Amino acid sequence: MKTPEIVHSIANLHARVGAWRKNGARVGMVPTMGALHEGHLSLVRETQSRADKVVASIFVNPAQFAPHEDFDRYPRTLETDAEKLAGVGLDLIFAPSVAEMYPAGFATKIDVGGPSLGLETDFRPHFFGGVATVVTKLLTATLPDVAVFGEKDYQQLMVIKRLTVDLNLPVEIVGAPIIREADGLAMSSRNAYLKPDERAVAGRMNVVLNDAVARLKHGDAVDQVEAFGKSDLLEAGFNSVDYVAVRDAATLERIARLDRPARILAAAKIGGTRLIDNMAA
Amino acid sequence: MKTPEIVHSIANLHARVGAWRKNGARVGMVPTMGALHEGHLSLVRETQSRADKVVASIFVNPAQFAPHEDFDRYPRTLETDAEKLAGVGLDLIFAPSVAEMYPAGFATKIDVGGPSLGLETDFRPHFFGGVATVVTKLLTATLPDVAVFGEKDYQQLMVIKRLTVDLNLPVEIVGAPIIREADGLAMSSRNAYLKPDERAVAGRMNVVLNDAVARLKHGDAVDQVEAFGKSDLLEAGFNSVDYVAVRDAATLERIARLDRPARILAAAKIGGTRLIDNMAA
Numbered sequence: 281m282k283t284p285e286i287v288h289s290i291a292n293l294h295a296r297v298g299a300w301r302k303n304g305a306r307v308g309m310v311p312t313m314g315a316l317h318e319g320h321l322s323l324v325r326e327t328q329s330r331a332d333k334v335v336a337s338i339f340v341n342p343a344q345f346a347p348h349e350d351f352d353r354y355p356r357t358l359e360t361d362a363e364k365l366a367g368v369g370l371d372l373i374f375a376p377s378v379a380e381m382y383p384a385g386f387a388t389k390i391d392v393g394g395p396s397l398g399l400e401t402d403f404r405p406h407f408f409g410g411v412a413t414v415v416t417k418l419l420t421a422t423l424p425d426v427a428v429f430g431e432k433d434y435q436q437l438m439v440i441k442r443l444t445v446d447l448n449l450p451v452e453i454v455g456a457p458i459i460r461e462a463d464g465l466a467m468s469s470r471n472a473y474l475k476p477d478e479r480a481v482a483g484r485m486n487v488v489l490n491d492a493v494a495r496l497k498h499g500d501a502v503d504q505v506e507a508f509g510k511s512d513l514l515e516a517g518f519n520s521v522d523y524v525a526v527r528d529a530a531t532l533e534r535i536a537r538l539d540r541p542a543r544i545l546a547a548a549k550i551g552g553t554r555l556i557d558n559m560a561a
Numbered sequence: 562m563k564t565p566e567i568v569h570s571i572a573n574l575h576a577r578v579g580a581w582r583k584n585g586a587r588v589g590m591v592p593t594m595g596a597l598h599e600g601h602l603s604l605v606r607e608t609q610s611r612a613d614k615v616v617a618s619i620f621v622n623p624a625q626f627a628p629h630e631d632f633d634r635y636p637r638t639l640e641t642d643a644e645k646l647a648g649v650g651l652d653l654i655f656a657p658s659v660a661e662m663y664p665a666g667f668a669t670k671i672d673v674g675g676p677s678l679g680l681e682t683d684f685r686p687h688f689f690g691g692v693a694t695v696v697t698k699l700l701t702a703t704l705p706d707v708a709v710f711g712e713k714d715y716q717q718l719m720v721i722k723r724l725t726v727d728l729n730l731p732v733e734i735v736g737a738p739i740i741r742e743a744d745g746l747a748m749s750s751r752n753a754y755l756k757p758d759e760r761a762v763a764g765r766m767n768v769v770l771n772d773a774v775a776r777l778k779h780g781d782a783v784d785q786v787e788a789f790g791k792s793d794l795l796e797a798g799f800n801s802v803d804y805v806a807v808r809d810a811a812t813l814e815r816i817a818r819l820d821r822p823a824r825i826l827a828a829a830k831i832g833g834t835r836l837i838d839n840m841a842a
Contacts, residue, residue: 290729385812387675388693388727394668412669420729446669448571448701531666 283366286358286373290421293374297335297422305332309424309451311415314338314375315355315469316364319430319459324368326456327428335372336365337418342378344410355472374422381417390416392446395438395532399545400556403522411436412443419449426452430459432466434543434558438532458557460486466557473553481550484516485557489544492524493561496538502526505544513548522547522554526561564647567639567654571702574655578616578703581652586613590705590732592696595619595656596636596750597645600711600740605649607737608709617646618655618699620662625691636753655703662698671697673727676719676813680826681837684803692717693724700730707733711740713747715824715839719813739838741767747838754834762831765797766838770825773805774842777819783807786825794829803828803835807842 287293300307308331310323320336327334338361345351362373389409396408419427429437437455444453459467464486465479474482492509496502509524527533529541538561545558568574581588589612591604601617608615619642626632643654670690677689700708710718718736725734740748745767746760755763773790777783790805808814810822819842826839 385675385723386727387673387677388724389672389674391670391672392668393670394666396668417727417729420731423731442666443669446667446698448698450701450704 283362284370284373286362286375288375288377289380290376293335293372293421296372297333297424300333306426307331307422307424308334309419309422309427310334310336311418311427311429312336312338313340313354313469314361315357315472316361317459317467317469317471319432319467321364321368322459323428323430323456324365324370326454327426328369330426330428330454331424333371335374335422335424336370337374337376337422339374339376339381339414339418341381341410341414343382343413344407346404346406349404350470350473355469374418376421381414389413390443390447392439392443394442395435396442397532399435399523399525399527399532400547403547408436408439412439415440416443416447416449419444419451424451426454428454428456431455431558432458432468433556434545435532438530464490466555468555470553470555474550478550478553481517482553482555485513485518485546485548485555486559488512488516488524489546489557489559492526492544493559496526496542496544496561499538502534502536502538509544509546513546518548518550520549522549529560564643565651565654567643567656569656569658570661571657574616574653574702577653578614578705581614587707588612588703588705589615590700590703590708591615591617592699592708592710593617593619594621594635594750595642596638596753597642598740598748598750598752600713600748602645602649603740604709604711604737605646605651607735608707609650611707611709611735612705614652616653616655616703616705617651618657618703620655620657620695620699622662622691622695623659624663624694625688627685627687630685631751631754636750655699657702662695670694671724671728673720673724675723676716677723678813680716680804680806680808680813681828684828689717689720693720696721697724697728697730700725700732705732707735709735709737712736712839713739713749714837715826716813719811745771747836749836751834751836755831759831759834762798763834763836766794766799766827766829766836767840769793769797769805770827770838770840773807773825774840777807777823777825777842780819783815783817783819790825790827794827799829799831801830803830810841 308327390412463483465483524546529543542561547556589608671693744764746764805827810824823842828837
């Protein structure tokens, strides 16, 4: 079980990926912020099924955190991340510094409207600007044939699909299913913040969403399902609920009834930790 | 003298450029808005000296015009443009429709700070957002090895250099010298708007800039040179002057004295026509 090579510069990344491509390899990519869990490893396996060589990036992107958010305390565990990636046979890790991604004079920002409007943006207005810019840079630095993102960050996945189409980036974007703990809690690096009693509450979010999907399929009105979902989360022990929202599955536009593929998305806080989850409806 | 093939879709462009690349050709690109003059043709020749195959794009980009500007009356002359490009042996024209470049649901905008701040942005605040987005799209649609832009739009050239570095776009950006009429007027598609008496005034802009460069090299203070340049343009018959500015040649930041490579840039109006020009200092 050989630890994958780690490159820190875009130049070295280009050299490695260029050599693969010269040999006719199809190249896949999994962008991450590290602190890897089984969800990330499932993304690597999904990518391996679609490409000959796979690179994972590990970069905690300051541009997608607001000053009051958890950039400083976000877990950084490169050594154990590399071991986990060795375990699934990853080929290469790209772990750039902040200065490599945003050198002096850096001045460009990518702004995606459409699917980025509302939901997370109502509570983290800086978020998708930071995500869109860094994902574009990671994709252009790597130039993969395919990149796989988790459906856990569903709105992010839709924003990335939108921007790669809009900017003609020559890459296929694939969404991979959410990986869950035994009680259904969506795996997330931020689950590490949860105290034991908070962890028990967190496990209720997926149950509440399951119930909401059942109500939708039973024919309940969207606004009623959203209101029930919100009160269910509060009753389950969440301190506050940012949103429970039923949206068009592709555009994330509001819908009045379940007359097309839809997605129910939720964000809520327990203690200092903010969790998100979503399900097809 | 064969008229170059014209493709209208990104898919066809990919197919043509992909075939070139498969044969080992180095690919060059010249993005234009059409209404071609000798300045554009010099860009094609410059590109031909740096690449095996050259594609020119012709696209009047609505995103870089404000509602009150000249998008509707901007000259559209595809047939004579194609003849001129045939005359210099261009290989391929990419002439997309607005719907091809901005299909339904398009939602992405690229914003470049740094060199885009001030100068044109003070008078055309929408301009560089539109330019940065369309140039990125033209570059990702074509994926050339080298793209050549005129120094006539000097601030635009600096913005494009900035964004291609910031977004790791795998293309070399080259600036080519301004091509001038016999009296020194910088060639521009917008010169076609000028009435004969306005045309005579327009020819004074380069003389004023030449004088300003001489004053700078003589040791005059930057703010004095800018003030003199502005009054010289008004005396020459321009109706109004947007700016005469001496800036750092790379970052376009303000400078107090000529202690580094600098550029003097000017924008002024005659009648309904706005002209720009610039020179090294």
